[in-house]
Amino acid sequence: MRRVVVIGGGISGLATAALLAREGASVTLVEARDELGGRAGSWESNGFRFDTGPSWYLMPEVFDHFFRLLGTSSAEQLDLVRLDPAYRVYFEGEDAPFDLPAEGARDALIALDPAAEQQLDRYLESAADTYDLATSTFLYSTYESLRPLLTPRTLRGLPTLTRLLAEPLDRRIRRHSREPRVQQILGYPSVFLGTSPAKAPGMYHLMSHLDVGQGVLYPRGGFAEVIAAIARLAAVEGVDIRTGCPARRIRIEAGAVTGVEVELADGSLELLPADVVVSTADLHVTEQQLLSPEHRTRSERWWDGRDPGPGAVLALLGVRGELPQLAHHTLLFTKAWEEGFDAIYGRGRGRAGTRIPDPASLYVCRPSATDDVAPEGHENLFVLIPVPADTSIGAGGVDGAGDDRVERAADAAIDQIAGWCGIPDLRERIVVRRTIGPADFEREFGAWRGGALGPAHTLRQSAFLRGANTSSKVDGLLYAGATTIPGIGLPMCLISAELVVKRLRGDVSAGPLPEPLAEPVAGRL
Template structure:
C-alpha cells in the first residue's frame, strides 16, 4: 500500500478475523470487526445445551509451534493462554472388516514399533518417512507457509534451488502412490493417506509434498485445549479487544465501498446491516475480508472490480462438504477414544464419490468421531458423553440443512441415522441410538447460510496442486488497493494454524514484507501486566463490545 492506513475494518469474526484484528490493532490501527452472526467463532463456534458444550468445527490441535508463535507476536504465549493436554493414544482407527482397532500412540518411538507390528519392516520405513516429512515441513515453514508470494525473489534461495528436483517430484506425485511405494499394509496406507482430508482433499489428488502432515500426529502427538476449541477463539478475541479492536456482532456486510483516485480504485470501507436491520456505512483505510473469498469477490464487489469472478471459481475444486452430528449420550463410551476414525475398505471408491465427476454420499462412509468428554469433564454432564461426528460428503448444498432433534431436512436426518448405526456396529456400541438424548445435525446448506461458504464446502478450496502455495491465489485484490484477504479460502490454506498464519500475512502485506519466514517475535514483556507498554492500537481506545466467553450458539461467518 502506498500510504500506511490508520483505520481498518475486518469482515468476519472467526478465528482469522479476530487474529487479524489483534495483529493490526497492535500495529497501531484503529480496527473494527464485523460479524454477521450473534456470536464470534465462525467454523470454530460453540453450541451449548442441557449441560453439553459442543465445538462446532475444528477439533485437532496440531502445529503447536504456530499457535505459540502467534501468541508471542502479541506478547504472550500458548502456555499462558491455554491449558493443553497431550492425548495418549493420539487417536484410534477402526477399519471395515477388521476385528481390532489400531491406536496411534503419543510418541514417535511407539508409532514406529506399532507400524512394525502391522507390517514387518514398516517401522524402519516409517522412520525414514518421518525424516522426510520433517525435512519438507521445515522447508515449508521457512519458505512457503509464511510467504505472501508478493515477490518470488525470496524463493530463489540455495536451499530451495538445491531441493528443486525433489520438490517437483513431491508436487507431481499424489500422496497415495507415494505411500504405496513404501508400505503394503492397507491399514498403514490409510493412516498415512488420511491427512489429505485435513487439507480438504483426497490422497489420490493431494501432492505427496503433504506427507509432511504425518510429522504432526505420528511424531509430535495430538494436543487438546481444555475448554474446547472455542476457548481458542475466546482467548484471541480477548487479546484483540485488549489491543483496542472493536467487535460488532449481528452485523452483516453487504458491500465493500470503493472510490477512484487517479488511475486507481481503492477501498474506503464497507456497508453493513446493523443488528437492528438498518444499513450503515463504516469508513476505513484498509478492508480485510476474513469471510469466504468466493462470497467476498462475487457478492461484495461489482464484477469489474473482481479479481476472482465467478468464471474463476468454475475452474476451482472445492474441498468436501460435511454432515456434522452433535450427540449427547447417556452413559460412558469407552469403545471410542478422544479421536476415532472409521475407514471403509473400498478407500478409493469412497473418495471418488466425494470428489469425482458424478458425486454421491458414500454408504458406508469413512468418518471421524470426536469424544471430548474423554478428556474434558466440562464437555458433558457427569455420567454422559459428548460426541461430534464429521462425515465428509460432496460439497453440494442440495443435500440439505440439518436441525435439532430430527428437525433437519429428511435426507440429512436419514444420513445421520445411517451414520449412528455405522458407529454403533463398528465400535461395538449396540444401544448407541437409544442412549442419545441430544441430537443436532448440520448439512452443506447450513455452511452456505451461516458461513457464506462456496458450494457449501466444509473447509475451502481443496489442496490439490493447482490450488496450493502460489497457485492458491493472492491475498490481495489486484483491482482494489487497500483490500486484502485472509482465512482458509486464501493463503496459505486450510486449518486453524493456517488461519493464524493467514492473519500474519496481512501484517506482512501492510509492512511490505516479502520475506518467506515468520515475523520476528518481540522480546517478552515483564511478568507484570502493568509494566507492559501500551500499543498504539490500545492507546487509540474504542468502545469495544465484550465477546461472550461461552456463547450459547454460533456458526458465525
C-alpha cells in the same frame, strides 16, 4: 493512524484484527452472526457442550508463534492436554482397533508393517524435513516476490520438491508400504487439506509429521476457548468488535477502498470509513456479494473450475452412559476407501445424483473423554460424515428435524459406529441430537457450494496458485482466511493473518515475523 475494517469474526478475522491493532492501526471488526468463531463455533443443550467445527489441535508451534507475536504464550492463554492415544482407528473387518500412542507412535505404526521399517523411517524423516521447510519458508510467504524463497536449502532441494509436487500422495505412500492399514493412516491427513490422497500432491506427506512425529493436543474447554483467547487479546489491543453487524458492501472510490457499509439491528446502513479493508469472509462471498462486478478479480467461469473441497454432515450427540470403546479421536476406515473418496470428490459431485458414501469413512470426536463437556454419567460425540460439497443434500436440525438426506446420513453413521465399535445400544442411548448439513454451511458461513473446510489443496490450489491475499483491482483490499493463502485449518488461518501484516509492511520475506511484534506505535500503519 490507518483505519482498518476487518470483515468476519472467525479465527482469521480476530487474529488479523489483533495483529493490526498491535501494529498501531485503528481496527474495527464486524461479524454478521451474534457469536464469534465462525466455523469454530460451539453449541450447548441440556448440559452438553459441543464444538461445532475444528477439533484437532495440530501444528502447535504455529499457535505458539502467534501468541508470542502478541507478547504472550499458548501456555498462558490455553490449558493444553496431550492426548493418549493420539487417536484410535477401527478398520472395517478387523477385530481389534489400532491406537496411535502419544509415546512410541513411530514404533506402533511400523508394527503394522514390520517388513517396511526402513521405507517408513525414510517416509517419516522426509515428512519432518518437508514440514520444517514449509513452516520456515513457504507457509509464511506472501509470494509477492519469489526471490526470498530461493535459498540455498530450497535450491539444493529443487529436484526433490519437484518430485513431491508431481507425484500424488497416494502413490508416494504405496512406494513406502504395501500394508492397507498403514496406507490409510498415512493417507487420511489429506482430508485435513480438503482433498483425497489421490489428488493431494506428495509434498503433503508432511502432514504425517503432525500426528506421528508431534502428537495431538487438546485445549480444555474446547476450541471455543481458542477463539475466546484470541478475542480477548484483540480487545486488549483496542479492537472494536461488533457482532450482529453484517457487512453489505465494500465502498470503493477511484480504485481504492473507502469503507464498509454494515447493516445495523434496525435495518439501517452505516458506513465505517476505512483506509484498509481485510475480508476474511469466504472469497466467493467477498467478490460476488460485497464487490460490484468491475471490482471482482475472478469470474464465475474461474469459480466453476475450482475444487471446493468436501462437504460434511455433522451429528452432535449427547449419549447416556460411558463409551470407552471410543477414544478422544476415533476414525473408522472402510475397505472401499478409494470408492468413498470418489463419491465425495468424483465427477458427479454437485450434480443430481451425487451420493453419500455408505458405509463412510467416519471421524468421531469424544471430548468427554478428556474434558467436562457433558452431564455426569453421559458422553458427547461429534460425528463427521464426509459428503460432496453439494447444498442439495440439505440442512440439519434438532431431534431429527433436518432434511431427509442429512438425517439418513446421520442414522447410517450412528448404526455404523454401533456395529464397528461394539456399542449395540448406541441409538437408544442418545438423549440429545443435532445435525448440520452442507446447506447450513452455506447459509451460516457463506461457504462456497456448502463446503465444510474450504477450497481443496490440490496442486492447482496450493501455494501461490491458491491466489494472492490482496486484490489486483482495488487498492487497500486484502484477504485472510481459509480461502486464500496459505490454506485451510486453524493454523493456516493464523498464518494468513500474519501475511496481511507482511503485505501492509511491504515485507516480502519468506518466514515468520520476529517475536514479539513491537509495542503499538500510533501511525506505524
